[in-house]
Amino acid sequence: MADRKDVSPPHTRLIAKLEAIGRVTEAEKSALADLPYRLRSFPENADLVRQGDKPPECCLIVEGFVCRYKLLGEGQRQIMSFHLPGDIPDLQSLHLRVMDHSLSALTPVTAAFIPHEALHALTRAFPGIAALFWRDTLIDAAIFREWLAGVGRRTAKARIAHVICEVYLKLRAVHLADDGGFDLPITQVELADALGLSPVHVNRVLQELRADGLIVSKGRFVIISDWERLRAVGDFDASYLHFRSEAA
Amino acid sequence: MADRKDVSPPHTRLIAKLEAIGRVTEAEKSALADLPYRLRSFPENADLVRQGDKPPECCLIVEGFVCRYKLLGEGQRQIMSFHLPGDIPDLQSLHLRVMDHSLSALTPVTAAFIPHEALHALTRAFPGIAALFWRDTLIDAAIFREWLAGVGRRTAKARIAHVICEVYLKLRAVHLADDGGFDLPITQVELADALGLSPVHVNRVLQELRADGLIVSKGRFVIISDWERLRAVGDFDASYLHFRSEAA
DNA sequence: CGTGTTATTGACCAACATCAAACTTAGTGG
DNA sequence: CCACTAAGTTTGATGTTGGTCAATAACACG
Known part of the structure; x- marks a missing residue:
C-alpha cells in the first residue's frame, strides 16, 4: 500500500x-x-x-x-x-x-x-x-457515456463488476496496481452514489461477487481473482478507455 | 413543421x-x-x-x-x-x-x-x-454528466421533464423552436432508451405530465404549457449547457 | 382500406430502496 | 495495551418504483 x-x-x-x-x-x-x-x-x-x-x-x-x-x-x-x-x-x-x-x-x-x-x-x-x-x-467523456449506459441499462451486479474493472485498468496505467491486487479507497456509500444504487444493495451485490469467486476484498484492498469472469459479468470492454495499445 | x-x-x-x-x-x-x-x-x-x-x-x-x-x-x-x-x-x-x-x-x-x-x-x-x-x-461531456445524474438519481418523472427542457433549449439555440411549441421527433421507445426506463413507464409518466398541465403534446408536436413548473419537476438548471448568455 | 409503427391499458412481478439495528474495524487518547 | 469512538459494513424486514407481458387502440402512409 x-x-x-x-x-x-x-x-x-x-x-x-x-x-x-x-x-x-x-x-x-x-x-x-x-x-x-x-x-x-x-x-x-x-x-x-x-x-x-x-x-x-x-x-x-x-x-x-x-x-x-x-x-x-x-x-x-x-x-x-x-x-x-x-x-x-x-x-x-x-x-x-x-x-x-x-x-x-x-x-x-x-x-x-x-x-x-x-x-x-x-x-x-x-x-x-x-x-x-x-x-x-x-476520453473522460467516453467514460461518462459508458457509465451512463451502465446506470441506464445494466443490473446492479454488472455495474459493480464494471466499475471494478475500469478502476483497475486505470490504476495499472499509472503503475498503481498489478495482478497482486490494489488499494481501492472507495467506500460502499461512494460506490452507491457512483452507480445510482443504495449502499445496502451495493453491500449485498459485493457479497455475491465475493461468493462467486470473482473478487477477494479485505477492507480497501481488492484482488481480482477471476478477471475473465468479472469482465463477462460486468459486460466490460476496455475500448472506451481508448488506451494507446487498444485504441490503435 | x-x-x-x-x-x-x-x-x-x-x-x-x-x-x-x-x-x-x-x-x-x-x-x-x-x-x-x-x-x-x-x-x-x-x-x-x-x-x-x-x-x-x-x-x-x-x-x-x-x-x-x-x-x-x-x-x-x-x-x-x-x-x-x-x-x-x-x-x-x-x-x-x-x-x-x-x-x-x-x-x-x-x-x-x-x-x-x-x-x-x-x-x-x-x-x-x-x-x-x-x-x-x-459541453457534450457536461450533458453526459447531467444525464448520468438524472438516470442515476432522479425519478422517472423528473428525468422526462428534464430532457424535454433540455431539448427545447437546444432547439431554441438554433432557432428551431419558440414559445409556440416545437416538433419533437422522438418516440416513447427512444425516450425510454435514453432515460433508462421502459417504454410503458415513459408512456404513463408522459400522461401524468399532461394531466398536471405541464405540457401539451399531440403526436410529435409539443407545447410546454408551464415552463416554470416543468423546470421545477425536472430539477432543471440550464447552466450545464454552458450557453454564452448563462455561462458568462 | 390495409399494414406497420407507435401509443395506451391492465394485470402482475422483480429489482432495488428504505428503515433500523447490530456488528467490525481502524484510529485515538489515556 | 485497552477502552472509546466514529466510520464503515452487514443483516433483516418491509415497501415502492418501475419492469414485463400481452392485448388493444390510434395513427400515418401508400
Whole structure:
C-alpha cells in the first residue's frame, strides 16, 4: 500500500498518464516538467473545486483519490467519475469557465494547481500537447457515456463488476496496481452514489461477487481473482478507455 | 413543421450553434463557410457512423434529428444524446480514432461530411475555432454528466421533464423552436432508451405530465404549457449547457 | 382500406430502496 | 495495551418504483 512516501515530482504521473493515451516527445516532457504549480493538500472529504467556481487554474492530482460529483435537488449525490494521480480532472475549466460540478477528495489528497495561463501557453507552444489534452477530455467523456449506459441499462451486479474493472485498468496505467491486487479507497456509500444504487444493495451485490469467486476484498484492498469472469459479468470492454495499445 | 424545404447552406446552423456557445469572428465564419463537404442523406433509423468505425471525416447535421447510442451485452440500447442541425456529433473522432458508439438517424437526415484534414487545417489556422470546437465537446461531456445524474438519481418523472427542457433549449439555440411549441421527433421507445426506463413507464409518466398541465403534446408536436413548473419537476438548471448568455 | 409503427391499458412481478439495528474495524487518547 | 469512538459494513424486514407481458387502440402512409 502507500506506506512508502511518494517523492516523485508532480509531473511524473501526468506523463505516465499521457503516455497511456498517446505519444509524448522528449521536448514535450520537459515542457510539462517546467510547468509552474502550487502544491496543496486536502483532507479526506474536502472539496478541491466546487460547483459554481470559476477557477483560474487546473489541478493535477499528485497523490490520493478524487471523485467528481453533483448534488441534486432532493439532496442526493451523483458521483460521475473517479480520478487518480496523473489526472487533471478539471482540465475542462480551460474552456468552460464555470464549474458545473465539484471535485472532492476520497482520501487525503495532494494536488498541484497549475495556472490556466501556463497551460494555455503550453498548448500554444506544443500543439501535440493541446491535442493530447483534448484527447484526454474526450476520453473522460467516453467514460461518462459508458457509465451512463451502465446506470441506464445494466443490473446492479454488472455495474459493480464494471466499475471494478475500469478502476483497475486505470490504476495499472499509472503503475498503481498489478495482478497482486490494489488499494481501492472507495467506500460502499461512494460506490452507491457512483452507480445510482443504495449502499445496502451495493453491500449485498459485493457479497455475491465475493461468493462467486470473482473478487477477494479485505477492507480497501481488492484482488481480482477471476478477471475473465468479472469482465463477462460486468459486460466490460476496455475500448472506451481508448488506451494507446487498444485504441490503435 | 418541416414542410418548407430548408435551403440554407450546411454551415449556417453550425455557425448559429457555435455562436450560442461562444464568439465567432467574421473571418472565422467565412473559413467555416469554405469548409469542403460531401452531402449525404439517410433514411430514418439508418446509422450515420457505427461503433468500431474509424471515420476519416466528421458529420455536420444539416437537417433532421440524430441520436448517439450504444448497444450493450444483453441486446439493450442506451441512447446517450440527441443531436440536431448544427451539431457535429462525432467531432471527437478528430482525436479518438475508433468510434465507441454509433450515431443513428431518428428522422430522415441530411448530413455534411467534412474531411478530418480540412478540420485539422482549420483549427491550425484559427485557434479560436479550435477552442470553440474543444469547448463544444466539453459541453457534450457536461450533458453526459447531467444525464448520468438524472438516470442515476432522479425519478422517472423528473428525468422526462428534464430532457424535454433540455431539448427545447437546444432547439431554441438554433432557432428551431419558440414559445409556440416545437416538433419533437422522438418516440416513447427512444425516450425510454435514453432515460433508462421502459417504454410503458415513459408512456404513463408522459400522461401524468399532461394531466398536471405541464405540457401539451399531440403526436410529435409539443407545447410546454408551464415552463416554470416543468423546470421545477425536472430539477432543471440550464447552466450545464454552458450557453454564452448563462455561462458568462 | 390495409399494414406497420407507435401509443395506451391492465394485470402482475422483480429489482432495488428504505428503515433500523447490530456488528467490525481502524484510529485515538489515556 | 485497552477502552472509546466514529466510520464503515452487514443483516433483516418491509415497501415502492418501475419492469414485463400481452392485448388493444390510434395513427400515418401508400
